[in-house]
Amino acid sequence: MTDWARFLPLSNRDRADDGGVSRDRSPAVASLLSAIAAVLDARPDLLAAPTLRPEVTVDAAVRELLSELGAPWWRRWARGVGALESPRPEVAAFADDALASALHARAAALAGPERRASIHDLRATVVLALELNAAHGAAIVVDPLLCGAVALDLALRSRLPERAVVTARSLVATDGEWRVGRGPELPAPGGAIVLFLAGRADVPPEDSAH
Structure with missing residues (x-):
């Protein structure tokens, strides 16, 4: 079994930071x-x-x-x-x-x-x-932690092309404290990571400015 639990969006946050997180979506x-x-x-x-x-x-x-x-x-x-x-x-x-x-x-x-x-x-x-x-350009505000929860869910059920990426690289959200995957870091906006894992976009380009 893969150790996906290590990559939960909140796994690297202090326990005190999680008080406002609800399981009710x-x-x-x-x-x-x-x-x-x-x-x-x-x-x-x-x-x-x-x-x-x-x-x-x-x-x-x-x-x-x-x-x-x-x-x-x-x-x-x-x-x-x-x-x-x-x-x-x-x-x-x-x-x-x-x-x-x-x-x-x-x-x-x-x-x-x-x-x-x-x-x-x-x-x-x-x-x-x-x-x-x-x-x-709809400019709908999506909370970065929501992107993290969705990214993890998508990574767990992803198709072969996306799964190959998240088993070789860690996709690290530059706008939120979460990551999915393993291996060398690939920093990118959380929304871009979600769209990739959902099959809506290519692998996000590395955010070299971060």
């Missing part, structure tokens, strides 16, 4: 969903624009996110292998101008006392927010 997911919705409210033309996956528009990516949020693992697996429709039929039926409202509604629902968001929900939301920032 719902506030972070809700905040990011609201931010994505606000971008679409202000720039509805983005729905027709490509994401970092050229064949996937922002419209399709938002519908994909809405279909993934709160879904149990087996539904995500079934959609991934084509056994279930993706996006879900009720999400596919949304008019384009209803997508931002749907994101706002999901964010509001996460404020309920019984609602919880999983690391999968956080991962999907963070990746889309970072894609909109990188591809369209």
Whole structure:
């Protein structure tokens, strides 16, 4: 078994620093969903624009996110292998101008006392927010520690090309106190590391200025 625990985003921080860290992802997911919705409210033309996956528009990516949020693992697996429709039929039926409202509604629902968001929900939301920032200058603020949690999750389930990198190099966030991988350090912004591990971008160039 690999010693991934050494590379947890908070593993090298003092215990006293971790007091504000919660296992409940719902506030972070809700905040990011609201931010994505606000971008679409202000720039509805983005729905027709490509994401970092050229064949996937922002419209399709938002519908994909809405279909993934709160879904149990087996539904995500079934959609991934084509056994279930993706996006879900009720999400596919949304008019384009209803997508931002749907994101706002999901964010509001996460404020309920019984609602919880999983690391999968956080991962999907963070990746889309970072894609909109990188591809369209959306300027959505993503907490560096959230990037660290998502980077670790992605590293644990990464495809062969990304796994090869994190077994040979340590990807070190220059804007957060976390790293993933092993070997010589490759410093880069946390968002760039996440987009690489998510298969949305190439290996981030080394941040020589850091």
